[in-house]
Amino acid sequence: MLFRRSDLPLDRDPAGGFLPWIVGLMVYLAALALAGAVLADGLVERWRSDLADAVTVQIMPGADEQGAQTQADRVEEAVRFLAVVPGVASAKPLPQEDVLRLLEPWLGSGSIAEDLPLPALIAIELIPGAQVDLADLKHRLAEAVPGAVLEDHKPWLGDLARLARGIEILAIVTMALVAFASVLTIVFVSRSALAQHQEVIQVLSLIGARDSYIAAQLQAYSFRLATLGAALGVALALATVLAGSALLGRAETGLLPLAQSFSWRWLLLLLPVPAAGLIALATTRATVLRQLRRMA
Amino acid sequence: MVRFQRVGLRYGNGPEIFRDLTFSLPPGSFHFLVGPSGAGKSSLLKLLYLAIRPSSGTFSLLGRDVASLDREEVAMMRRRMGVVFQDFRLLDHLSALDNVALPLRVAGAKEEQVRSHVAELLAWVGLADHIHSLPATLSGGQQQRVAIARAVITRPNLLLADEPTGNVDDMIGVRLMYLFDELNKLGTTVVIATHNEGLVQRFRHPQLRIENRGVRLVPPAARATA
Known part of the structure; x- marks a missing residue:
């Protein structure tokens, strides 16, 4: 699936150069929404256990x-x-x-x-x-x-829980939109890579490369770029959350006890990294296979 | 090995290039493909390496009717062929070694075997000192030898070459012809398109002569006639 060596000079693609940044930005926004949802969820849980x-x-x-x-x-x-x-x-x-x-x-x-x-x-x-x-x-x-x-306190807690659920839904919708936009971007990048390297791909095909071999090369390329971009976005989002909690912590609002509210849910924030990689891989593969059949 | 039965070819609605092409090449044969420029030598080669399909008639290759092949089978069939393109079609960003290794790697060969095989062959075609050179730094003749090495590295069942001695001096041209002869003796069926009457005279293989949108089989050049 991942090649050490590429038969295609993909690293010189202008379109591919933007991919990590686009994916990174989108993942950043999605991760922030996700952080909001995790935070709201954690707060509701804490207050509920304290107040119920x-x-x-x-x-x-x-x-x-x-x-x-x-x-x-x-x-x-x-x-x-x-x-x-x-x-x-x-x-x-x-x-x-x-x-x-x-x-x-x-x-x-x-x-x-x-x-x-x-x-x-x-x-x-x-x-x-x-x-x-x-x-x-x-x-x-x-x-x-x-x-x-x-x-x-129950009615008040109920309102709070509804608010948290709203933030959760917002986060899910954001993630879905980001995933969709990523798919479109990756389809575009894959097609442009195919067009750019049409001659090389033709040669590969003439010397007996299967479609899946050619797809594997492009796949590995977009997997790498998307994962890199997503990692960038998640890192930025984590930095933002930490900076935000430090600021709030200094203001001594007991409402946002980020440091104490660490839970496994925060691992969700890492989800966009493998997700972006897998989405890129599958999208590129599907795009390349379809285009190759059309080219024939 | 190769069998054409009443094969016709035209591109879209363009003029007819071949009509009722009927001939066959037995396994282990060696033919020169000759004929005036523009008569269709390249088109015939393209048919042979499955870049285009006949507009009519039946063409079977390596025992299979070409019309029935899916993309996967086409790929498998191409692994049993070697093609030397007139314009070489080397990959500019890969070294001579990686270019020649490509057919082996594409077919999933083991890396340690690939390196030794390729280095050996490149030495044989006189490029031992240029293994790591990029095509752009090689002369036309050297590039051509890389292209030939790439075509023969898999010991193909069928070798197709379009003007393989066009860019090399006579001495190297003769050396390459010996390489093709060598492969032919190991069982490879060879078709070489060429303008070089000298080679045709010297190596005395039967000719496929393209004329009047068809192909005529001509016995090996006699010493006295052209």
């Missing part, structure tokens, strides 16, 4: 008409209520310092926050796999404890 069994209860700050019952009383009451609900593993009030820390990016660390009426938070952990009717629980809790609002 977690529910939060907010106890709204007390208004005057609720009398002597303080916010702290109502937190205690809610915790007592929740502790006996089947399926609930634990219900812990979040210390007010933690709530303040969560709000710090928006409110700053000054004393303003302390003066503001803030909701108290209770973190509930569900027993994994337990079937808890959260809508019903929310209703009953609101009746039992005034100002208690149960927040379920």
Whole structure:
């Protein structure tokens, strides 16, 4: 399949010289889309595992008409209520310092926050796999404890998952388009190589070369160029992703924990290299065999 | 080996080149192909090396009806033939050695055998010092000898040559004729198209003379007649 020595002076082809760059660029874009999909997928998975069994209860700050019952009383009451609900593993009030820390990016660390009426938070952990009717629980809790609002993360996670799936589909469509464009490019390059070397190919055929022998030479050539181009594109895409994550990492957004989210999925980014090579090989072979039959 | 039965040839709607061509070449024969320029020597050779097909009639080669061959079989048949083209058709980017090795490599021969065989043959045709030269650096006569070496390297069953002694001086021409004779003695059927009356006279093989869109078999040149 791969020749050490070529009977065709292919290295001087002008059209072939562009092939690695074209393939490289296209693969770069496809790999970025793929990186986006892998990233989104990883994030959804992480958040899901963190949040799926977690529910939060907010106890709204007390208004005057609720009398002597303080916010702290109502937190205690809610915790007592929740502790006996089947399926609930634990219900812990979040210390007010933690709530303040969560709000710090928006409110700053000054004393303003302390003066503001803030909701108290209770973190509930569900027993994994337990079937808890959260809508019903929310209703009953609101009746039992005034100002208690149960927040379920699932709807929000669902939106996020849909977004991730959208990015995935986008990546797949991009890959398909890139593959298609690569096929067209390679058909063009193969035909131009055939035309350019028609005389040599004729001689090869006259001295007994099979069509498949001639195809093998061109095949090896476009396989080499496409693989080179794809490797280039993937390397560039990896560099871009790493640079991007370094920048984001410096900004300390905990949202994009790239370094921690390494998984086997990232190996998908290498996929375009063998894919481009195989596509080039098959496309060139088919093109050459068809053209040779036509030439006869 | 070669059998033509009422073969006609024309290119597209062009003029008829051959009509009712009927002759056969037995295995191991040696013929000169002669005739005036433009009479169709090259066309007949092209028919023989399967570059063109007859417009009518039957042509069988090495025991097979040519019309029935698919591309794969044509390739296999060409491996049993050697052709020396008038314009050599060497591959410019390959050395003399690689050019001559081509038919062996195309047929999938082992590389170690290829090198020794080819070097030996190139030495025999007097190009021992030019094994690694590119065709462009060789003289016309040297290129011709590379082309001949490429045609005979596989010890073909059928050797076709178009003016193989056209570019070499008489001494080398005679030496090449001895090479063809040698192959012929080993069983190769040889057809040589030539203008060189001197060779025809000297080597006294039967002639295929092209005239009037047909071929006439002429016995070996007698010493006294032309």
